[in-house]
Amino acid sequence: MIIAERKPIERILQMIEPYQKIAVLGCRGCVAICSAGGDREVETLASALRLARKKQGKPLETIEETYVRQCDPEYLKPLAELKEKVEAVVSLACGVGVNLCADLYPDLKIYPGVDTTFYGANPALGEWEEKCRGCGDCIIDLTGGICPIARCAKNLLNGPCGGSQNGKCEINPDTPCVWQEVYDRLKARGELDRLTKIWPAKNWIPAGYGGPRRRVRPDLQINNKKA
Numbered sequence: 001m002i003i004a005e006r007k008p009i010e011r012i013l014q015m016i017e018p019y020q021k022i023a024v025l026g027c028r029g030c031v032a033i034c035s036a037g038g039d040r041e042v043e044t045l046a047s048a049l050r051l052a053r054k055k056q057g058k059p060l061e062t063i064e065e066t067y068v069r070q071c072d073p074e075y076l077k078p079l080a081e082l083k084e085k086v087e088a089v090v091s092l093a094c095g096v097g098v099n100l101c102a103d104l105y106p107d108l109k110i111y112p113g114v115d116t117t118f119y120g121a122n123p124a125l126g127e128w129e130e131k132c133r134g135c136g137d138c139i140i141d142l143t144g145g146i147c148p149i150a151r152c153a154k155n156l157l158n159g160p161c162g163g164s165q166n167g168k169c170e171i172n173p174d175t176p177c178v179w180q181e182v183y184d185r186l187k188a189r190g191e192l193d194r195l196t197k198i199w200p201a202k203n204w205i206p207a208g209y210g211g212p213r214r215r216v217r218p219d220l221q222i223n224n225k226k227a
């Protein structure tokens with residue numbers, strides 16, 4: 001899922017400084033699961049903003065809503081009505097959601113209430129770990145299901161680097177060297193032969209360095225053509 005965390009309240013207060021009435025808009029997708037932008041966080045942020053503004057002597061009125069997903073136009077139809085009731089919206093969706101809301105309603109003053117940080121897993125309560133960078137050319141069949149792009153500090157495809165010590169990464173003694181992990185896993189699986197391939201320089205265009213990526217599935221576009 002996409003991991004996000006709420007921006008400092010001072011930063012959000014700066015964004016909404018000119019306004020007297022705003023909406024705080026949550027999303028029940030990834031940001032709700034990682035406790036950054038679901039119903040509970042919408043309520044908490046709206047209340048904190050109102051309190052802070054009251055202390056500043058500039059009371060703020062809020063409307064609180066949470067949509068199923070802000071990254072899908074299907075669920076953004078109510079925004080047409082909401083935007084007429086407020087001067088601005090603080091969205092607690094990830095950057096994808098905020099971008100889509102702004103594209104669909106260009107006159108809407110919408111501001112990000114969270115920082116979108118990475119694609120991660122939730123290995124334990126209250127912990128999230130980066131696992132993938134969405135590089136568009138997955139190679140973890142050769143690394144025991146461990147992503148060296150997301151999990152190696154130097155994104156090495158032919159690791160480890162010279163700084164790997166006792167199974168730890170040189171950037172931080174608490175961080176495992178991912179290439180040690182790859183080696184250990186492949187060895188345990190009897191698949192060390194998968195490490196004999198030397199990777200050439202990676203083509204980073206599928207990873208997004210050739211401009212924004214887009215995927216089209218004509219077989220799913222029947223309804224678009226009818227419309």
Ligand code: SF4
Binds near residue numbers: 132134136137148
């Ligand atoms: S190789 Fe690319 S697609 Fe596969 S897990 Fe790593 S970043 Fe994600």
Ligand code: SF4
Binds near residue numbers: 170
């Ligand atoms: S020590 Fe291992 S994880 Fe750290 S940068 Fe070097 S190869 Fe990558």
